[in-house]
Amino acid sequence: MSGLHNTKSKTLSALCALLACICAFMLAACSSSSTQQVSASITDDYQIKVEVPLSGAWSRIEAQCAQTPEMDNATLAYCNIEGDVAVAYFGSLEQGQTYYVRYIGCEGSGSTENKEYSESFGITVSTGQTATGSLLSRDSSANDGVPYALIVGAVVCVLLIVFALLLLVMKVYVSRTSHRIAAIKQLNEDYLPLIGMPTRLMTFPYNLTSKQQFDRFDAEGVILSKAVLEKERFDEMVMHYITAKANLRDYQTHVAQIEPTQFRHKLLANEEARQFAKLRYKRRDSFSLARVVWTYISPKGRNRYSDEAAYGDEMLAAVVSKAESREGEKAVYEAHKAQERAAMTPQMRYDVLARDGYRCVRCGATAEMGAVLHVDHIIPVSKGGKTEMDNLQTLCEDCNLGKGNRYCE
Ligand SMILES: [Zn+2]
Numbered sequence: 264m265s266g267l268h269n270t271k272s273k274t275l276s277a278l279c280a281l282l283a284c285i286c287a288f289m290l291a292a293c294s295s296s297s298t299q300q301v302s303a304s305i306t307d308d309y310q311i312k313v314e315v316p317l318s319g320a321w322s323r324i325e326a327q328c329a330q331t332p333e334m335d336n337a338t339l340a341y342c343n344i345e346g347d348v349a350v351a352y353f354g355s356l357e358q359g360q361t362y363y364v365r366y367i368g369c370e371g372s373g374s375t376e377n378k379e380y381s382e383s384f385g386i387t388v389s390t391g392q393t394a395t396g397s398l399l400s401r402d403s404s405a406n407d408g409v410p411y412a413l414i415v416g417a418v419v420c421v422l423l424i425v426f427a428l429l430l431l432v433m434k435v436y437v438s439r440t441s442h443r444i445a446a447i448k449q450l451n452e453d454y455l456p457l458i459g460m461p462t463r464l465m466t467f468p469y470n471l472t473s474k475q476q477f478d479r480f481d482a483e484g485v486i487l488s489k490a491v492l493e494k495e496r497f498d499e500m501v502m503h504y505i506t507a508k509a510n511l512r513d514y515q516t517h518v519a520q521i522e523p524t525q526f527r528h529k530l531l532a533n534e535e536a537r538q539f540a541k542l543r544y545k546r547r548d549s550f551s552l553a554r555v556v557w558t559y560i561s562p563k564g565r566n567r568y569s570d571e572a573a574y575g576d577e578m579l580a581a582v583v584s585k586a587e588s589r590e591g592e593k594a595v596y597e598a599h600k601a602q603e604r605a606a607m608t609p610q611m612r613y614d615v616l617a618r619d620g621y622r623c624v625r626c627g628a629t630a631e632m633g634a635v636l637h638v639d640h641i642i643p644v645s646k647g648g649k650t651e652m653d654n655l656q657t658l659c660e661d662c663n664l665g666k667g668n669r670y671c672e
Pocket of ligand 1: 626627659660662
């Protein structure tokens with residue numbers, strides 16, 4: 264019965280199963296006890312003819328006849344088998360007088376001790392009189408008229424119902440009177456709207472066109488660029504989570520501060536603990552807020568490769584701050600570039616050209632030869648190069664464009 268203690272639903276289902284078993288058991292017990300109609304009639308020569316239909320269940324039938332229902336001084340008659348009916352006759356009877364007839368049937372093997380049933384009923388001696396009784400197969404070990412299985416089933420049923428009622432009463436009593444249950448219900452009411460986690464999930468799917476692309480796929484790069492491009496969406500989700508998390512911490516602190524149980528009895532305390540655990544908000548351990556899914560399907564769809572990276576709240580917060588710092592770097596870099604470009608005055612440009620003799624320092628081309636001369640940063644601005652005479656040189660357009668951002672030796 265201790266197994267019925269776990270949860271309400273388990274208790275109920277266990278009870279249902281047990282009741283079903285008992286019902287089945289009782290039905291089986293009832294259907295196994297067969298009833299046979301037996302009859303007595305008065306013959307033309309004023310004898311009582313007792314007829315008992317024979318079936319496999321009965322091994323021996325005896326008949327008794329007496330003038331009182333208690334069967335005092337009864338006459339015994341053995342039955343003759345006539346076809347599938349056992350027949351016995353009682354003669355030398357007084358007309359108009361009522362006699363009592365009793366059948367004794369032995370079931371099965373014929374051992375009279377185990378399964379025996381008898382029934383008596385009255386019949387008045389007068390031609391045409393008939394009377395019937397029933398011969399009910401049953402276990403004679405039970406003293407009263409009700410089959411043993413029925414009694415056992417009924418007792419178990421009653422016990423189970425009592426047990427279930429007690430359980431229910433205990434549950435209700437605990438939930439109504441427990442300070443802990445009342446406290447956590449109040450906390451749930453106050454906090455649950457603040458700590459709920461949204462289920463919306465950002466998914467970024469990528470269908471790639473080669474296996475090489477698939478192998479080299481940079482999920483973190485994707486999520487970083489998404490965090491920049493869809494900054495508001497990311498920020499909103501991360502902020503929601505951070506707030507919800509802070510509220511959850513508050514909730515958990517308050518839950519831990521709820522006073523210990525007031526119940527001294529272990530059964531009540533256990534029931535309270537069970538209800539408390541059920542009411543207490545539990546956050547899922549892991550979940551993802553954003554997902555990057557990348558797939559490559561080979562030509563004709565022979566092979567399908569798929570992988571994904573999931574980002575939970577903490578990881579997303581890191582991604583957002585990383586994206587922000589990358590954006591910050593970019594802003595600093597843009598500011599630096601603008602500043603250095605602004606530092607290049609027409610005077611400075613002229614000074615550099617004059618210093619280098621109005622010719623490309625790389626190939627020696629001059630304006631007279633048709634070259635377009637540029638003043639170039641030796642260490643590029645993008646690499647932190649400054650706009651100073653030492654870092655400037657004259658290059659023709661061809662040489663300058665071929666150089667790109669490489670350092671000049
Ligand atoms: Zn040149």
